[in-house]
Amino acid sequence: MDSIDRQDIATIMDALGRRARAASAIVATAPAEARDKALRVAANTLRARTADILAANALDMDAATEKGLSGAMLDRLMLNPARVEAMAKGLEEIADRPDPLGAVLERWERPNGLRFEKVRVPLGVIAIIFESRPNVTADAGGLCLKSGNAAILRGGSESFHSGRAILAALHAGLDAAGLPRDAIQAPPTTDRAAVGELLTMTRWIDVVIPRGGKSLTGRVAAESRVPVIYHLDGICHVYLDKDAEADKARRVTLNAKMRRTGICGAAETLLVHKDVATTLLPPILDDLIQAGCEVRGDDGVQALDARVKPATDEDWDTEYLDAILSVKLVGSVDEAIDHIGRHGSHHTDSIVTENAATAERFLTRVDSGIVLHNASTQFADGGEFGFGAEIGISTGKLHARGPVGAEQLTSYKYVVRGDGHTRP
């Protein structure tokens, strides 16, 4: 496949986009029962074909090992029976959820008798560009189908065989439901030029969603001519207010940082009101360090525990995605809000306080997609919100903000009914 030249790739991708557009018109108006049936049959097909899928994955794993990919990369790529079952279960959970389409969001009548409805409709064609996790094929394909969209799934070359095997199961589901296979497609080549084509095919693609590390997301955001829904950074903060309850502060901080350090909702910076630093902070620092976390603090924090390393200016702008936490003392909730405004990434930020007015001030003024009161930033997850599966968490403000589930993959249209109405 790698010998396909640039011109061929443009032709192939254009044809693929055209087929996706045609399929999107069919799935957009297919009944919810058909879309859900496709998801359930795909789930059962994944289960039934577990051996085939693991064999395909073994090819990818062998190639990746030969290429010398890191252990973390290999772990992301690796499938086992439990992970296949998790994909199947994920599809069934998507099928179980209410239909996001067709809902009348608003309905009104004008004095001239024209009747207006604002109706939820699919976005159309969604391209997902991701790295090596094979489960994205099932999750993203499933969410797009649930929301009546056609999907183009472009995974990394490392997961080529695994992705193909999973896609075949999705196609079995589409077949069983009488829906076109073109509703979920993958480019037939892993050439990077295919990504460039996807980012310029405004005629066929309505939105691009990159799922992966910052370099992938940054490239897509910088180059795409198609609108993008994405999250770039998750520099999440916990602020311990002077009216924080000590035990809640301790539990929330440890969980926000250490439950899982590699996810975008993990806390990266702890802000602490200086009036309570000496009382509140020492046991928290001890918890963190005992749990294996490196703590980098300003002078005030270093003075509280000899194991704290000095923080540099860069630390306040860093998403570690690791067992490292930067800690800073602030003089007021407003100083915390200001720090988050300058260094945060509009993702998820939490305040711990018993003072309701202080909490409201923080929740109102911190300009992030998710703001929490007395709760861990690790709740930044579509599942925890009750959305079912999610395709990512958006840090942009246009269209979708926070967890992006099936409902966020929709748009709306206005349906206007008259009786020969003309405008004066």
Added chain:
Amino acid sequence: MDSIDRQDIATIMDALGRRARAASAIVATAPAEARDKALRVAANTLRARTADILAANALDMDAATEKGLSGAMLDRLMLNPARVEAMAKGLEEIADRPDPLGAVLERWERPNGLRFEKVRVPLGVIAIIFESRPNVTADAGGLCLKSGNAAILRGGSESFHSGRAILAALHAGLDAAGLPRDAIQAPPTTDRAAVGELLTMTRWIDVVIPRGGKSLTGRVAAESRVPVIYHLDGICHVYLDKDAEADKARRVTLNAKMRRTGICGAAETLLVHKDVATTLLPPILDDLIQAGCEVRGDDGVQALDARVKPATDEDWDTEYLDAILSVKLVGSVDEAIDHIGRHGSHHTDSIVTENAATAERFLTRVDSGIVLHNASTQFADGGEFGFGAEIGISTGKLHARGPVGAEQLTSYKYVVRGDGHTRP
């Protein structure tokens, strides 16, 4: 001002963006009363300063006449007492509308006791890039302020003095309400490089809205790194079904084309079911031609009236914005839907029929922001929808679709309240 070099412009625009961001945090949390007061005082200031504004406009008109601008351009640029009063009234109407901010769009609780709210918030900083109509300064500035956003208004060089005078009235309103003047700014230079800066200032600007002709919109859409809300084309269709009522078909068609030909909701193509062409179409063609409309038709249409000119392939993809209509016979509602899918611009399309099932098929399957049944496409207007003023009509599917009023200039955030909740 024109001697400012590129580096200076980058510095000036960056400072302007930074000030807009700071002001946006203030207007975002300002009470509705303050925002509405600013709008009302601005309206009264416009009225009180009518003479000054007309004097400023005279400077622009003199320069434009000297430059040899077309009559249509001069008419767009020209202000008179009635147009100043219309701007003032527009601001008051915006003030009269309910506050779009703060509404809790959804509220739910999870089994673990976490309480979720989805709350409407401003987008942040909005840059409006427009051409010569001075009223955009008042309309766009007013809508942004109503929705708690900061605005950067970049008008064409032709309306520089008029824009300044109107902006001064908006600033008088902000002063009276105790809000920062930086909430509504204009670049101090008309250098085109300033537009380039606006399109790349992702740090300070959340969304760019171009308002003007296709060349402006196309440039902004192609170059902007900031997300864009825009409408490129308004190739609107009327489809006369075989079950159309003759009188409704006649009234709707004439109104959709000829009420005003230069607006984006004007019909450009008429599709007619072939079974009713000989009965339905002749009086409609006569109406149109009598009204001064040039009709370009396919062979079947030409056969009905000798005055019909031949349509070329290009006609089906053309937004005339003029007294010209292309007319085509189709064999079914599905052929009409297919034609609109291939040649339309996802803006506004209408069906005339007494058959409810046919109407539903059209309304569901035509993928446009506004679809109408037995009503003129000229209703594609925020005012006709009851939205009050509008900043434009979006043909994109992401975020805002159809008329963009104050409510469409908002985003949302999730506010999550717990009691020391940690994620298992």
